[in-house]
Amino acid sequence: xxxxxxxxxxxxxxxxxxxxxxxxxxxxxxxxxxxxxxxxxxxxxxxxxxxxxxxxxxxxxxxxxxxxxxxxxxxxxxxxxxxxxxxxxxxxxxxxxxxxxxxxxxxxxxxxxxxxx
Ligand code: 5GP
Ligand code: ZN
Numbered sequence: 001x002x003x004x005x006x007x008x009x010x011x012x013x014x015x016x017x018x019x020x021x022x023x024x025x026x027x028x029x030x031x032x033x034x035x036x037x038x039x040x041x042x043x044x045x046x047x048x049x050x051x052x053x054x055x056x057x058x059x060x061x062x063x064x065x066x067x068x069x070x071x072x073x074x075x076x077x078x079x080x081x082x083x084x085x086x087x088x089x090x091x092x093x094x095x096x097x098x099x100x101x102x103x104x105x106x107x108x109x110x111x112x113x114x115x116x117x
Contacts, residue, residue, distance in 0.1 A: 006042045006099035019075060024061070025068050027104075036107030037076040037083065041068050047100040050089045062100070069104050078106040086114070 008014040009028060016028035019039055030038040045061040047053065053062075066085075073079040083106030088095040 004046060004099050005097055006040075006101065007046055010042065010044050020068060020072055022068070024063070025065065027068060027072050030103070035105050035110070037073070037078050037104065039072050039076070039104040041065060041072065041102040041104060043100055048098050049095060049100055050087060065102055069102060072104050073106065076106070082106065084110050084114075 005014060009016045010026050018026065018028045020027035020041070024044055025041055026044060027039050027041045030040055043061040043065070045057075047057055047061050069083075069085055070079060073083050083104055086103040086105065087100070088103075
């Protein structure tokens with residue numbers, strides 16, 4: 001996707017602070033972190049959102065993503081204390097970048113519920 005900011009990060013056309021990479025996923029620090037750990041895990045395949053997911057896309061593009069989240073949490077030293085995984089989806093879900101991404105947020109005790117209104 002030529003217009004997608006995360007595809008450009010994956011392609012190396014936009015710089016990012018990478019924390020993990022394998023054949024299927026890239027993980028990098030969020031530009032506007034909400035906690036000391038705020039990492040985005042993106043599939044290298046352009047998948048817009050959960051709203052357009054199919055079993056095939058999930059199996060091909062997202063398999064193993066939770067173990068990547070665990071590895072990211074381990075590397076940042078927050079695995080044992082805990083962390084939050086967030087997937088904003090569509091306009092009402094607050095998704096601003098239309099390339100699926102899993103937020104890994106931690107480093108402090110997070111409030112619940114997460115929404116302000
Ligand atoms: P969403 O609101 O779609 O769930 O999350 C998108 C996230 O991407 C936001 O937290 C935003 O700060 C982050 N973001 C947007 N553009 C960039 C960028 O160019 N680089 C990085 N590292 N993060 C970005
Ligand atoms: Zn993309």
